[in-house]
Amino acid sequence: MNPSLRRFLTDPKAVIGLTILIVTLAAALLAPVLFPRDPWQMVSRPFLPPFQDARYWLGTDMLGRDILAGIAYGAQMSLIVGVASTAAALILGILVGAFAGYNGGWIDDALMRGTEFFQTIPTFVFALLMVAILAPSITSIIIAICVVSWPPVARLVRSEFATLRSREFVKAARVLGESNSRIIFTQILPNTLSPVIAMSSLMVASAILTEAAISFLGLGDPNRMSWGYMIGASRTVIRQAWWMSFFPGLVILLVVLALNLVGETLNDALNPRLSRKGRQ
Amino acid sequence: MMRIVLAVALRLLKAAAVVLAIVLLNFVLIRLAPGDPASVIAGQAGAADEQFMAQLREQFGLDQPLYIQAYTYVSGILQGDLGYSYRQAMPVSDLILERLPATLLLTGTAFVLALVAGVAMGAAAGLNAGKATDFIVSVVSLIFYATPLFWIGLMAILLFSVTLDWLPAYGMVSTGSRATGWARAADIAWHLVLPAVTLGLFYTAVYARMTRASILEVRDMDFVRTARAKGLRRGPLIRRHILRNALLPIVTLAGIQAGQLVGGAILTETVFAWPGIGRLAFDALVQRDYQVLLGVFLITSVMVVVFNMITDLVYRLVDPRIGATA
Numbered sequence: 001m002n003p004s005l006r007r008f009l010t011d012p013k014a015v016i017g018l019t020i021l022i023v024t025l026a027a028a029l030l031a032p033v034l035f036p037r038d039p040w041q042m043v044s045r046p047f048l049p050p051f052q053d054a055r056y057w058l059g060t061d062m063l064g065r066d067i068l069a070g071i072a073y074g075a076q077m078s079l080i081v082g083v084a085s086t087a088a089a090l091i092l093g094i095l096v097g098a099f100a101g102y103n104g105g106w107i108d109d110a111l112m113r114g115t116e117f118f119q120t121i122p123t124f125v126f127a128l129l130m131v132a133i134l135a136p137s138i139t140s141i142i143i144a145i146c147v148v149s150w151p152p153v154a155r156l157v158r159s160e161f162a163t164l165r166s167r168e169f170v171k172a173a174r175v176l177g178e179s180n181s182r183i184i185f186t187q188i189l190p191n192t193l194s195p196v197i198a199m200s201s202l203m204v205a206s207a208i209l210t211e212a213a214i215s216f217l218g219l220g221d222p223n224r225m226s227w228g229y230m231i232g233a234s235r236t237v238i239r240q241a242w243w244m245s246f247f248p249g250l251v252i253l254l255v256v257l258a259l260n261l262v263g264e265t266l267n268d269a270l271n272p273r274l275s276r277k278g279r280q
Numbered sequence: 281m282m283r284i285v286l287a288v289a290l291r292l293l294k295a296a297a298v299v300l301a302i303v304l305l306n307f308v309l310i311r312l313a314p315g316d317p318a319s320v321i322a323g324q325a326g327a328a329d330e331q332f333m334a335q336l337r338e339q340f341g342l343d344q345p346l347y348i349q350a351y352t353y354v355s356g357i358l359q360g361d362l363g364y365s366y367r368q369a370m371p372v373s374d375l376i377l378e379r380l381p382a383t384l385l386l387t388g389t390a391f392v393l394a395l396v397a398g399v400a401m402g403a404a405a406g407l408n409a410g411k412a413t414d415f416i417v418s419v420v421s422l423i424f425y426a427t428p429l430f431w432i433g434l435m436a437i438l439l440f441s442v443t444l445d446w447l448p449a450y451g452m453v454s455t456g457s458r459a460t461g462w463a464r465a466a467d468i469a470w471h472l473v474l475p476a477v478t479l480g481l482f483y484t485a486v487y488a489r490m491t492r493a494s495i496l497e498v499r500d501m502d503f504v505r506t507a508r509a510k511g512l513r514r515g516p517l518i519r520r521h522i523l524r525n526a527l528l529p530i531v532t533l534a535g536i537q538a539g540q541l542v543g544g545a546i547l548t549e550t551v552f553a554w555p556g557i558g559r560l561a562f563d564a565l566v567q568r569d570y571q572v573l574l575g576v577f578l579i580t581s582v583m584v585v586v587f588n589m590i591t592d593l594v595y596r597l598v599d600p601r602i603g604a605t606a
Contacts, residue, residue, distance in 0.1 A: 117301055119536075120588065122580045124543025125561070129577050132565055133313045209428055213547055216430045217565055231431055235551070238434055239442055249431030256426035 008269040017261030024255050028075035035069035039225045043069075050243045061230070061244045062237055071251055073225040078255065081138065081211040082204040085145035090200055092146065093153025098184050100154070101161025112158065115151045123148040127210060131219050138221040141214055145207045153196065153203075160192035194270035201263030205256045212252050227252050284596075291592060295585045300354070302581045306574045307353045311346075313570075332366065362578065363571040365564075372575040376557055380579070382452060383556030385468075386475055386548065387541045394480035395534060398487025399527065405488065406495030406526070407518060417488060424485035429544050433478040433551035440474060447474050450553040475552040479544050483537060490533055494526040501525075528599055535591025542580040 008014050027034075037043060042064035043056065050059035050067070058067040100111035127144040134140035164170060165188065173187050214220060215228030227248040234244030318336045337343065344352075356363075362372035405417035441449035448454065448471050459467055498504065499522050507521050542558075549558030557576050564572035 117298060120298055120581070120584055121302060121305075122540060122543045122577070122584055124540070125546065125577050125580050128546070128561070128565065129309060129573055132568065132573060133309050133570060205426070209426075212428050213430060216428075216547070217550065217562060219565060228428075228430075231428075231434070235434055238438060242438055245431065245434050249428055249435070252428050252431065253423070253426050256428075257422065260422060260426055 004269045008265055011265045011268070013261040014265040017258040017265070020254050020258035021262065024075050024251075024258075025079065027072045028079050031069070031072035031076060035066065035072055037066075037069070039069045039073040040065060047237075047241055049241075050247070058247050059241075059243050061234055062241065067230070067244060067247055070225050070230050071227065071248055074227040074230065074248065074251075075255075077138070077215075077221070077224045077226040078208045078211060078252075081141055081145065082208040085142045085149065085207045085211075086200055086203040088142065088146035089150040089203060090153055090196065093150035094157050094189070094196070096150070097154035097157025098161055098189065101158035102165055102180070102184055102188070104162065104165075108158070108162075111154070115154045115158075118148070119151045124210065124213065128214060128217065128219065131214055136214075136219045136221060138224060141211055141219075141221065144214075145210050148210075149203055149207065153199065156195055156199065157192055160195070161188055164188045164191055195267075198263055198267035198270055201259050201266055205259035205263070208252065208259070209256055287596065288593065291589055295589050298585050299582055302578060303354050303357045304350065306357075306578060307350050309574070310353075310570070357578070362575040365569055365572050367567050367569045368572070372572050375560060375572060376575055376579050379555060379557045379560050382554060383542070383545055383549070383558060386472065386479065386554055386556055387545050389472055389476040390479035390544075390548075391483070391534075391541055393476055394483035395487055397480070398484040399491050399530065401484065401488040402491025403495060403523065403526075406492040406499070407522075409492075409496060414492075417492070421485035421488040424481045425489075427481065429478060429482060430547040430551050432481060433475070433548060436474050436478055437551070449474065452555055475548045475554050478551070479541065479548040482544065483541065486537055487530065487534065490530055491526065494529055495522060498522050498526040528595075531595050531598065532591055535588050535595075540584075542583060 031039075043066045044053065044060050044064050046060060046062050046064040048056055048060040048064070050057065052059070056066050056068065058071070060066055061070070096111055096115065100108040100115075127148045130144040130147065131140050134143065161184075170183060170187055173183050178187070211220075211226065212228030212231075215226040216232040218229075218232055220226045220229045230248040231245040234241065238245055318333045360373060362376070364370075365372050365375060368375060401417045401421065405414040408414050437449040440447045452471050453459075453464065453467050454471075457464075457467055504517070504521050507517055512521075545556060546558035546561050548554065549556050550562040553559065557579065561573060561576040563569075564576070
């Protein structure tokens with residue numbers, strides 16, 4: 001087995017993280033099978049406390065909706081938004097960063113000023129504003145999260161490109177007459193990917209947190225169950241019914257924690273030189 | 281001296297450019313909205329009557345070419361006119377100014393708490409790298425890092441207000457309280473505990489990680505080895521050589537992160553009914569009062585820009601190695 005992969009899979013942090021993520025993915029995929037009824041539908045009496053009715057193990061909310069079913073369907077929303085917005089942000093960030101770092105000069109300056117600008121503005125407020133103005137939907141949430149999360153990718157890729165472009169293997173490719181786009185995509189880009197991969201896991205985590213916060217504030221997709229929505233909707237009855245907001249929040253915490261653990265171990269496995277200092 | 285003046289002037293120019301870009305971004309956002317920009321400006325359709333909409337269209341020159349519209353909008357904002365909230369029947373700038381002190385108090389307190397706690401935790405971990413303290417700090421900061429702010433706020437209310445009845449859960453002053461002076465300050469401080477700690481948790485984790493990494497970097501450097509070889513005791517070695525140098529990068533990074541606290545303030549203020557601009561933004565979201573939202577975005581961005589500028593200048597003063605014009 002590849003040594004990086006082995007180092008990754010034998011780290012207990014990665015094992016815990018991956019287990020949580022696999023369970024979450026399974027819940028998201030199997031939600032329609034496990035809970036054939038619409039998660040928005042009333043299934044039992046409202047305010048049913050958890051661990052009392054075996055059919056509704058985590059209880060019901062103020063409208064009698066099954067909390068566990070909501071969590072399973074909410075996993076779909078979180079994972080879709082997390083993965084899609086991160087993929088979009090990676091593409092945008094890699095393109096901007098590669099173009100700036102490879103070209104240097106004024107193109108680099110201009111693109112990096114723009115990147116800095118997007119890092120300066122308060123990202124969460126900007127994301128909220130975008131979702132509000134574009135009308136709340138899963139697409140607008142993905143766009144908003146993508147727009148606020150690409151700058152770190154661009155900066156990372158740019159700095160890698162800026163150092164790699166004057167290395168010998170790149171010069172050799174140039175002498176051989178390879179085109180710029182070929183050099184960028186087949187020579188330099190593969191060499192910059194490991195830190196980007198480690199970063200992407202943390203980006204999914206923060207995208208999930210942002211989506212939950214947006215939905216908590218009532219700007220979620222009105223057609224999709226979401227963990228943030230469940231907490232936001234039941235926060236006014238928290239004194240009577242703690243379980244309605246407790247369980248969805250705990251699930252967010254676990255999934256984000258899992259992604260952080262995986263991201264950290266990926267970083268250690270893929271960039272052993274960089275992480276040696278921090279590991280001790 | 282000349283160089284410092286020049287650096288400050290350059291920094292101000294850069295800040296002004298960023299603010300201008302944010303105003304333009306607001307303009308683009310209004311144009312991006314589906315439907316009539318006038319209805320965006322007025323708040324969602326139905327709130328405003330036809331006459332008001334017609335007045336808005338004229339005022340913003342919506343029949344004019346785009347660049348003139350942009351000019352009208354930007355010059356209006358730069359003259360301090362953030363528009364009018366039809367829902368609240370008040371100019372947006374008045375609404376925001378009225379709420380700003382509460383937000384500054386909350387974010388300021390959270391920032392100081394996070395910085396002190398984070399640096400302390402990070403230092404404890406970094407100086408004991410590989411030992412139990414280090415492990416505990418990394419687990420705690422990992423959890424803080426992954427916790428949704430709004431959820432931990434609700435759970436804190438549940439534990440400290442509902443169950444234990446130690447701390448107030450909502451608002452900034454006790455209802456019906458007519459206290460003044462110190463009694464009032466104490467009342468506000470009492471109400472501030474839960475929201476400020478909640479808002480600070482995430483950043484405590486951020487600062488703890490940064491401090492730890494920074495200390496690990498510094499403690500292997502030559503000058504530290506020299507100091508140790510010279511026979512310097514552990515206390516002064518840590519204080520004068522390691523901490524002082526390790527904390528320098530934290531200043532700039534903390535400045536960048538601090539701006540993002542304002543975003544968290546929207547969530548915290550919503551959970552704790554804290555009467556600041558975050559709460560204002562939440563109400564505006566519920567009512568689709570875009571004019572107010574755009575105003576809040578602009579003001580928070582300006583806060584970030586100003587804060588970054590201050591930390592930048594502080595950093596230059598603290599670390600003379602940085603060229604004044606670099």
